[in-house]
Amino acid sequence: MLRAVTQTLPQSQPPSGAAMDRLLPGTARGARRTWALALLAALLLGGGAWALRLRWPALPVVQNPQLGTVRAGEFRDELQLRARAEPLRLVQLDAQEAGRVEAVLVQDGAVVQAGQLLYRLHSREQEQLLMQRAAEVAQQQANAALQRSAWVSSLGQSRRELAQLRHQAEDAALQLQRQRALAAEGFVSTAALEQAERQADLSAQLLEQAREDQAAEQQTRRASLAELDRAVGGLQQGLALLQRARAQWSAPAPISGRLSGFALQPGQSLRPGDRLGRIDDLEGGLQLAAEVDEFYLPRLSTGLGAESESGPLVLVQTLPQVQGGKARALFRFSGATPPLRPGQTVELRLQLSAPQPALLLPDGPGVHSPLYVLKGRELHRRSVQLGRRAAGLVEVLAGLQAGEQVLLSATPHTDERLSLP
Structure with missing residues (x-):
């Protein structure tokens, strides 16, 4: 009798081909060569880049650049000023x-x-000086009074002396007449007559000499008193000045x-x-005073108009003195003066000429010829022609086109090309 033998067979799987893979001779060496070639190429590229860097160094970098765009617009030739209200008087x-x-x-x-x-x-010094000057005036006035008193006394004494001498001269003249009459009749000797003549001559000479001496003395006293009066007058004027100065205290x-x-x-x-x-006259009106850069002085003329929130103004005077690069310009309101107080500030726009179409560029410390124009990530130096400047804008005459960007900030570099950070 035959027995059936049951055998469990494994489940069939799809072929993977793993049994066919095997390491061929020389494959590991080829991989190592490939990696070596790649490394060598990388080293060659790095060395070339380093050589290029050494031959052409990196561009200077502009730190914190400020760029502005050229645009077409209307150039308003005006100045933005801050003026201060001042009284006219x-x-x-x-x-x-x-x-x-x-x-x-x-x-x-x-x-x-x-x-x-x-x-x-x-x-205290002025008080002491005033007291001293007053004492000097009083002393000189007292001296003048004494001099006048002495002069009056001298005049009296002189008049008495002249009267006595005149009387003596008259007596001598009468005595001479009597002696001559007696001598003619033979009653008086010639010696007595001569004695009478000499006495009459002496009396006349004494009288004339006294008159001359007294005239000279009076002239001298008069001149002395005049000088004393002038000295007293000078002291009195000084005293009056001190008194007026005291009033000014x-x-x-x-x-x-x-x-x-x-x-x-x-x-x-x-x-x-x-x-x-100072004292400001509140009834005399107001004017506005503004400081203008001396660059604009040749363009300032009387009669230029200006606008402000307080009303229209007109330039009436430009003071020629320049201090710290600034000159003062005075404005007055064309119409009624607004209610401003002295010292109050007013923003105004001074119109230098009529508006015109132009290429405009924002003003900045780097805006001058030549300047730097942006191309990609680089700044290229370019010579341009710039015109007027006003209200933070610069008029572009040649060398730039609308839409181009320009470096506005200043840079210490002068290379032809610069790089942005």
């Missing part, structure tokens, strides 16, 4: 005398009237208006010429 207050501030009678910003006292000074306001910049303090020492402040 004002008076500067200066110290006239030296001294110490004893009292301040008004405060800064107060409205004062003409003649109102502003402050009082005190000067209480300084009155010269005009009515608002006090500005007045910062005196009690105890403060003043010298002649010290600036104390």
